[in-house]
Amino acid sequence: MIEFRNVYFSYNGKRYVLKNVSLEIKRGEAVAVIGENGAGKTTLLKHLNGLLKPTKGAVLVGGKDTRKCSVAELSRTVGLIFQNPNHQLFAETVWDEVAFALRNFNYPSDVIRKRVEYVLRLFDLYEYKDRSPYELSGGERKRLAIASVLAYDPEVIAFDEPTIGQDYYQKQTLGQYIKLLKTQGKTIVTVTHDMEFVAENFEKVVLLSRGEVVACGSAREVLTNKSLLEKHGLLAPQLTELAYELSDYGFPRDILTLEEAYRAIKRVLEV
Amino acid sequence: MAIIEFERVSFTYRGLKRPAIKDVDLRIEKGEYVVITGPTGCGKSTLLRCINGLIPHFYEGDFKGNVYVDGLNTREHQVFELATRAGLVFQDPESQIFCLTVESELAFGPENLGLPPDEIGRRIAESAELTEVSGILDRLTYELSGGEKQRVAIAAVLALKPSILVLDEPTSNIDPKGTLRILEVVRRLNQVYGTTVVIVEHKLELVSLHADRMVLMKEGEIVEDGSPRKVLTSETALNMGIGIPKVVQLYLRLKKEHRLSDKVPLSPREMKEVVLSLRGRGEK
Numbered sequence: 341m342i343e344f345r346n347v348y349f350s351y352n353g354k355r356y357v358l359k360n361v362s363l364e365i366k367r368g369e370a371v372a373v374i375g376e377n378g379a380g381k382t383t384l385l386k387h388l389n390g391l392l393k394p395t396k397g398a399v400l401v402g403g404k405d406t407r408k409c410s411v412a413e414l415s416r417t418v419g420l421i422f423q424n425p426n427h428q429l430f431a432e433t434v435w436d437e438v439a440f441a442l443r444n445f446n447y448p449s450d451v452i453r454k455r456v457e458y459v460l461r462l463f464d465l466y467e468y469k470d471r472s473p474y475e476l477s478g479g480e481r482k483r484l485a486i487a488s489v490l491a492y493d494p495e496v497i498a499f500d501e502p503t504i505g506q507d508y509y510q511k512q513t514l515g516q517y518i519k520l521l522k523t524q525g526k527t528i529v530t531v532t533h534d535m536e537f538v539a540e541n542f543e544k545v546v547l548l549s550r551g552e553v554v555a556c557g558s559a560r561e562v563l564t565n566k567s568l569l570e571k572h573g574l575l576a577p578q579l580t581e582l583a584y585e586l587s588d589y590g591f592p593r594d595i596l597t598l599e600e601a602y603r604a605i606k607r608v609l610e611v
Numbered sequence: 612m613a614i615i616e617f618e619r620v621s622f623t624y625r626g627l628k629r630p631a632i633k634d635v636d637l638r639i640e641k642g643e644y645v646v647i648t649g650p651t652g653c654g655k656s657t658l659l660r661c662i663n664g665l666i667p668h669f670y671e672g673d674f675k676g677n678v679y680v681d682g683l684n685t686r687e688h689q690v691f692e693l694a695t696r697a698g699l700v701f702q703d704p705e706s707q708i709f710c711l712t713v714e715s716e717l718a719f720g721p722e723n724l725g726l727p728p729d730e731i732g733r734r735i736a737e738s739a740e741l742t743e744v745s746g747i748l749d750r751l752t753y754e755l756s757g758g759e760k761q762r763v764a765i766a767a768v769l770a771l772k773p774s775i776l777v778l779d780e781p782t783s784n785i786d787p788k789g790t791l792r793i794l795e796v797v798r799r800l801n802q803v804y805g806t807t808v809v810i811v812e813h814k815l816e817l818v819s820l821h822a823d824r825m826v827l828m829k830e831g832e833i834v835e836d837g838s839p840r841k842v843l844t845s846e847t848a849l850n851m852g853i854g855i856p857k858v859v860q861l862y863l864r865l866k867k868e869h870r871l872s873d874k875v876p877l878s879p880r881e882m883k884e885v886v887l888s889l890r891g892r893g894e895k
Contacts, residue, residue, distance in 0.1 A: 376786040377757050479651055505783055507651045507813060508854040533786045536857070573788035578816050578857040581879035586886060601861055609889050611869065 341367040341496060341527045342388065347397035349383060356395070357383045359551040365544075367495075370518065370528040372538040372559070375548035376573030381500075381531040382423075384548065388498050388529065389418040402495070416445060419489035423501040425481040429473040434465055434484060437473055441492045455491050463487040479510050486517065497521055499530040503537050515541050539563055539577045539596045547572060564594040612682055614775060614807050615639040615662060615697075620676035621831075622657055622666055631657040633831040635676075641774070644801045644808040646818050646839070648853055649828035655811045656702070658828070659777050661685065662809060664693040681774065695724065697775040698768035702783060704760040713739075713755070713763050714748040720771045738769035742796050758789030765796065775807040776800060782814060794818060816856035819843065819877045827853065840875035858882040865889070 342365040349358040357380045365371050373381050386392040387399045390406045390413075399406045402417055422428045431437035438459060442452045460466040463483045468476060473484055482502075489497065503511050511534075518541050521528055532538060538545060538559060545562040547555040549572040555562050563569070566576045566584055576584070583595035583604070590608050595601050605611070617637040623630040632654040639645055647655050660666040664685045667674040678685045681696040701707040710716035717738060721731040739745040742762045747755070752763065761781055768776065778797065782790040798821045800806040812818045819825065819839035827835035827842055829851060835842045842848055843859050858876050862885055865871060869889060876882040 377784075377789060477652060505651075505780075509650055509852050511854075512852070535787070570788075573786050575787040575791075578879060579861065582858060582861075582882050582886075585879050585883040589887065589890075598857055598860055598864070601857075602864055605861075605865065605886055605889070609886070609892070611889050611892050 343400040347394045372542040379548040380551040390414040418496040419494035425485035435469040459487045496527040613638040614641040616679040623673040625671040646822040653828040654831040663697045664690045698773035700778040702779040704764040738766040742766040778810040
């Protein structure tokens with residue numbers, strides 16, 4: 341679905357923010373891109389819908405070279421959800437916000453009406469349909485930003501730091517939306533440094549450091565490699581840390597979730 | 612008198628019907644490290660704004676009750692007087708930092724207190740050292756990374772030598788390593804210099820280890836108040852769905868089936884001891 345071929349990118353022509361990035365994301369995969377502040381995560385994400393184009397190398401989305409497509413064209417395939425919903429929302433009403441892209445893509449008006457109603461109900465926003473997006477709370481605005489992208493049904497959904505400023509309950513809700521998207525066969529790419537969120541929701545992880553891909557593999561492989569994470573400014577999930585503490589006592593180190601930790605304890609200690 | 616006292620404090624922002632905080636009674640003793648947590652919109656930031664006088668002096672609305680900071684009633688003293696006692700570090704460092712260089716940012720507060728130049732120099736050096744920004748004093752503030760900006764924002768507040776440090780989600784945009792570094796700075800100020808700390812933070816798995824006390828808020832009211840070990844395992848916390856650290860969740864799950872020490876583990880290392888205490892038991 342998405343392919344980066346030896347991608348280099350520079351904002352100023354002097355320093356490369358992405359260096360020789362090659363990766364492949366298959367249709368239906370849920371991939372988390374992790375890395376410390378300034379690693380190039382957001383820059384990578386902006387290549388997906390052509391907001392940025394590679395300085396060298398190529399990015400292919402659905403087989404098409406992004407340098408030969410407009411942002412409008414690519415946006416139909418890739419919906420990008422910004423970190424700060426205020427940078428994305430602009431319409432007079434919640435309804436118009438969601439309808440905007442659909443109108444732009446020239447859908448017939450009855451389809452638009454159905455789609456907008458469907459996503460607003462899905463995201464518990466229907467009662468606000470005539471309100472201004474700016475009257476909504478932070479959490480609601482975030483949901484609206486997601487809803488307005490999902491309304492036009494892009495094949496790829498790209499999230500930039502979706503958990504920042506979200507409390508526990510909101511993070512859980514976000515996790516549920518991601519599950520829903522997975523069941524619809526969508527391809528999901530998320531940039532984040534929230535390791536617990538990755539452990540709970542993603543199967544594949546790309547670790548970026550100073551613009552380079554330093555690891556790419558299953559979430560289990562990457563997130564339970566404590567020294568690799570620490571070397572690149574990240575921390576392993578808390579229960580992985582526990583597994584390392586216990587590894588001298590016959591515990592496996594590749595533990596990510598509560599259920600796995602619980603079972604390992606039962607099994608190893610025979611209690 | 613405690614260093615911070617809230618007496619039945621309620622505040623309703625102008626134009627809103629529901630109070631942001633409601634009948635809050637809270638006493639914080641000198642030298643305590645208190646973490647305030649709760650879901651978005653529960654009144655955490657409003658509570659912090661009452662400590663340095665932004666409420667009632669800057670934000671308009673209906674303010675009831677009294678807040679005393681270092682013995683001063685915030686109704687009777689202006690923000691600049693309170694600022695030398697309770698320094699507030701904002702959630703977003705970009706809304707706090709406004710000088711061109713790091714050094715001038717740190718100098719701004721002390722200059723406005725009318726301090727002599729050698730004292731200003733001393734304060735810049737001290738607060739920069741504490742927050743590990745001594746090496747970037749001549750850098751331009753807009754070129755700093757998120758973590759650096761956050762530490763500069765803390766340093767600028769420290770230069771006022773407040774006896775109370777108030778922080779509103781100081782690590783929200785920072786990667787895990789940068790977060791640890793900032794929380795370590797805060798911990799050192801508390802332990803070495805006896806600074807009273809009041810912090811709003813969602814990363815409970817990190818901050819619980821440093822805090823003496825955790826205050827849990829819901830819909831403008833304080834619903835739990837006690838040691839982190841007690842609050843994180845309270846019925847209220849479990850029912851509310853705050854981000855209870857995974858080791859605490861694991862402990863609670865095992866405790867349903869096994870007799871475990873009453874000391875709730877807060878870190879992987881503490882949890883390791885709990886797990887090892889189960890060895891050779893084989894009970895069900």
